[in-house]
Amino acid sequence: MKYLNIAAAKPKVGVFSLTCCEGCALQLANKEETLAAFLSAVDVVNFREISSDKSDDYAIALIEGSISREDEVASLKAIRDRAKVLVAYGTCACFGGVNRLKNVLDFDWMNREVYGETPKATSPVRPVREVVPVDFEIPGCPVSKAEVERIVTHLVLGLPFAYPVYPVCVECKQRFTVCRFDLGELCLGPITRAGCNAPCPAGGLGCWGCRGPAEAPNYEEFLELARSRGIGDAELRERLSFFGGFDSAYELAQDEPLAVRPVA
Amino acid sequence: MKAHLHHFDITREESMLLPVEFHRKTRLQHVDKAFKAEITRIVPLTDMERLYQLRILDPGERERFTFFPGQFVMVDVPGFGEVPISISSSPSSKGLVELCIRKAGLVTGVLHKAGQGARVGLRGPFGTFFPMEQMKGKNVLLIAGGLGIAPLRAPLYSIIENRPDYNTVHLLYGARDQSQMLFGYQYEQWRRVGDVKLHLIVETPDPCWTGEVGRITALLEKIRIDPDETYAIVCGPPVMFKFVCNRLSELGLPMHRMFVSLERRMHCGMGKCCRCNIGSTYTCLDGPVFDYWTVMNLKEAI
Amino acid sequence: MLFRVITKEAFRKFVNTLLSEIEIIAPRKVATDYTGRSIYHYLPVDRFEDVALDYDTTRFSAKTYFTPFKENLASYSFQNGDWTQSIRYRGVTRLILGLHACDINALLKLDKVMARGPFPSPHYIARRKNTLIIGIDHDPCAGGFCRSLGTDTVTHGFDLFLTDLGDRYFVAIDSDRGFSMLQEVENTEVTEDDRVEYSAVRRRIAKGFTTHVETHNLPNILDIEFESPVWAKWGAKCLSCGTCAMVCPTCYCYGVSQEFSMDFASARKNKQLYSCNLYDFARVAGDHNFRARTSTRLKYRYYHQHRGFVETYNEPMCVGCNRCGNACLAGISPPEVIADLHMEEKA
Structure with a gap:
């Protein structure tokens, strides 16, 4: 902030999707009236909903979705290594989300029901924090763009963000x-x-x-x-x-x- | 029919056109208006605490901004929020305010990042104050624990500037260790110029510490107190002032002549938001300065 | 006070004329609850037919029209390393139609905090003075204990106050604007018959109360029973959801926060009504919580309503509408909690 003589950072943000509907990532492109301002506050370098550019250079990684396959574990760990700040983004990333319902079902039966004769490799659904350390969680199905904006305004100024502690x-x-x-x-x-x-x-x-x-x-x-x-x-x-x-x-x-x- | 519904335009009310003066607290005025002030100097004290010197920019507002020792201001950092901070400077320096700010939450964190020349808002002063007039002709005990020295500096300056009005003045100051003792660079001046008997004590001494070691109450045993002729101002965490005031009470000092300053979270400073309530007493209106008898009667104060 | 009588037909015309000129807030039926009871809210109305003047109670009080759930206190714009503060007050004229005596008494109590005493709030006063109030008498609502608190009748704080006499209203007039406006529609002097009928209606209403709360010596009992197990008992039930304070017509406590616009060119200082039952109400920097337990937070609300307010204003803050009791999902209601305290004190 100029009036306080504090410099605002313009962090590079990578957005990554694991097992999910990608609705949370889509929220980033939502709320047209402030979208331009939002995209000038942060530098989105890896986000296929709005850009085809790919980059491995990011400070903040937004992870949407939960982990339901072993290959996702490897990519998640690679992202964790590169990102300074890793954010579990959306309910699936924070808690496992709807995907986690499958954990109580019989995997073979489920695989046959969904994929028929070509079963896919699958593992019990886990939230991000059970696989790699998470710096910040943004829950919501989908996340609230208004809240994401509030979080970003804190983030670029290097300030802690506090959620309401009270219930709905x-x-x-x-x-x-x-x-x-x-x-x-x-x-x-x-x-x-x-x-x-x-x-x-x-x-x-x-x-x-x-x-x-x-x-x-x-x-x-x-x-x-x-x-x-x-x-x-x-x-x-x-x-x-x-x-x-x-x-x-x-x-x-x-x-x-x-x-x-x-x-x- | 609308002709009978005369629209009430509050901005045209006579008192709303007058300059804001927070001392006139029953007057209708723009109570959300902040005086713009510039940070003119930042003095690092410890890792966590800094002294901010602020100057109100508007000359008229500067002239009207007066306060009594013990009062606080709401510091408004636009976009981030407001925090109550007790004034730590002399009431006689017009429009120049010193605030000792510990990095504790979001707003104080921002202030710790802010640089010289930054502009913030001030609302106030608010709250009750130490009865400096009543204390004239008497001995005064100023007792501080830790960051409690910050609000204590205002009455200390007030006494030093009017030194002949007061009898013997003791300043007892305790901290965890030497590195936590604030304003060390001023001690000589307080002693020599201010004629204040300064006593220091730390709980955990460094190898180079040669002074007293122990709790602040130990210092009370080192000085002579005349209970009939003495007032006490005690600033520090609740457990500290509780022990100090109880000991002073044992030494015969009446509780209504001991004053403490309480700290609570505040959102308005004006007796509305209820966030600072102790039981149902507003710290912002009825405090922050209370006599100890009142504090004893406040549920959940200590 | 002046009194007049107006037929219901003339009153309908009166409201319809006003509807074409200003915003009217009135009780409206919005749903039926699972027990079959109608749910009413104070909401803007477009037609007289939407106004449910025979409502029993609303789930929410009307306080949000005076001290809104969310309100902008000030705005800041940033330019060239500096900022400018601007403050705007809402001054739009509107009418609240159909407030009951308890809610008008609640406004009189809010006035004491917000409009008089130290630091009168211009935001509140601007809203209050630009709001016309037409109140109405009603038969006691289920669970309401306003009579125990002396708030079942009201003598001022409104423009007009109606009592239903069947085909007409007995109207008490408490302001010159109310008087002038009433002059624009047909109305009559009060006759002996009107007076007799009015008294009969008032007697019927007064007899209809079934809920009683013992308020004798309550401020002292609250102080004496500060450590009472009553608080642990009810505190264990509390969901800390803040519903009681939100629906209450007098609970006024709030939080202030600021936020930047997304482009960082401006910021707003916002007030949001809060509740002393919420977990972080008394939490301070450094994570110390002065009231970390539900029991202490619950106790505090009663302490403020029935002791603290009395100390300052010689009257309790509670008006006995029992909205908090009705709305509490955990079934915590003032009549029961206060009865428990009296039991405890006797034990």
Whole structure:
């Protein structure tokens, strides 16, 4: 910042996709009104959504997606070696994401169902942090571009960024959204970290927890609440395991067997 | 019907057209307006602490900016945020403010990166202050632990500049070790020019340290205190002032003549945001300077 | 105070005329909850038919129209290594139609913090003075304990206040603008019959309260029971979600933060309403948290509402609307918590 006599860096950013839908990377090219400013604050050197240039010279690596094959481990390690800062970008990278649902299924059966007679090499899905050290995590399915912009403004000035510690409920209330529980539905809002501005409950869908847990979540009371509204542990486990950020809450919701059993 | 709904334009209210003066705190005014100030000098003190000298740029604002020892300002770093910092300089130097800033969070981190000539905003002064008038004719004990020396410098300057008004003045200062003792370059001046009896103590001495070793309360045993004629100002972390004030109480000093300065996170400085509340007392309005009896009655203060 | 009577038809015309001139916020039905209860919000309306004047309570208070959930306090623009600060106040005239007595009393309490005393807030005052208020009487809502706090009736803080007399409204007038505006539509002097009917309605309302909260000596009890196990009991249930403070008509605490525009040419200083129940409310630099436990944070909210505010203003901050109790997913409600404290004190 010129007025403080602090120089702003223009870091080189590489964007890499592992197992995912690439929707998070696409978010970088979203929000047209500020896109030009965004792309002049950072130097995106490796990003096939908006550029065909490839470069191995980057300070920050954004990794989207989870690890579901052994060859991804090798490329991830190579990226880690090159990048000064490695960011797990999006829910899949942070928690495993939807991909991780396959971990409870029988791999051979699944492979046949998907690929028929030409099975592919596959391994249990892992988040990035289980494979290489991660410097920063940006959760969200997809990530919120507004939040990514806030993170980038901190990043280029070399400042720490802090997420809201509170749950999604605050943001629902601040936009007058009718509580999904009032409508008799399940919502992970009370235990999920805010920062997304609660688009799902406002759009008619209870929170699925893509951003992972808020700070110091009260899982016991949350489960009590859901059960008191007639929601069984099977449904709770399904919801809690969907994006992979709520393992410890999942462990607490064991009063009832899963409705859909894993195929053995 | 709209003709009856006279639009109220707050910017045309008489008091809103007057210059902002935070001492006139019941007047309607632009309380979010910051005085622009330039960092004129940065004095490194330790790895974590620096002394910033700031000068308010507008001559009129400079003239109107007055404060009492113990008050604080909100330092506004545009784009980053605001932090409350107690004023560490003499109330007599118009428009020149010294702030001792420890690198602790985002805004103070930015300030540590900022260079000379940088321009920040100041809102304030806010809060209560040490009763320097009441203390006249009495002995004064100034007791600081660690960074507590920063808010203590304001009453210290006030006393030194009006030295004949006060009786014996002791400054007791304790730090973890010698490297954490701030403003060492000023001690001689305080002693010789200010006629302040300075006593230092460290908890863990370096090989070259020749002075006292131990907790700050040990220094209280080295001096003679006349409980009927003495006031105390105690600045430091809660555990420190608790021990000091309890010891002073045992020595007979009434609690309403001991003053401490509390620190809390603040977002507004004006008794609105509630972030600095101790129990339900606003540190920004009712404090930061409290007498010790009041502190004893504040839930969750210590 | 002056009183008039206006027919419901004339009132409808009155509102329709206003609708063509200014923004009107009024209770609107937005959904039905899983128990079959209607959910109302104070929202902008386009047609008189959308206004649900017979609503019981809204899930959210109307405070956001006076101290918004999110508000810009100041802006900065950067040029040539320097910055300029600019501050803008919202001054658009609007009407809030259908506020209940508790919510008008809540505004009177907010006035004490935001408009009077030290550092009156120009942002708040600009909104407050440009907002016309038409209140309305209503039969007690389920769980509401405003009568225990003396906030079930209101004597000022509005422009007009309606009491439903069947085919017409009994109107209390508390401002010259309210009076002048009412002159533009047909209205009549209060007759003996109107007065008798009004008194009957008020008596019916007063008798309808079923929830009572004992407030006698509550400020002292809160102090004495500071270490009470009651706080651990309710604290264990608290989700720290801040819902109570968000829906509350008086909770005003907030956080201030700043952010740059993406091109770094400008920045904004924003206020966001916060809640003392949120985990980091009292966390300071260096990661020390003065209230790291849910029980201490929950206690603090009661302490502020029912003791701290009393110390400063000689009245509690709570108006007894029980929105926090209704909205709390963990089932924490003031009547129960306060009853527990009284039990504890007797034990």
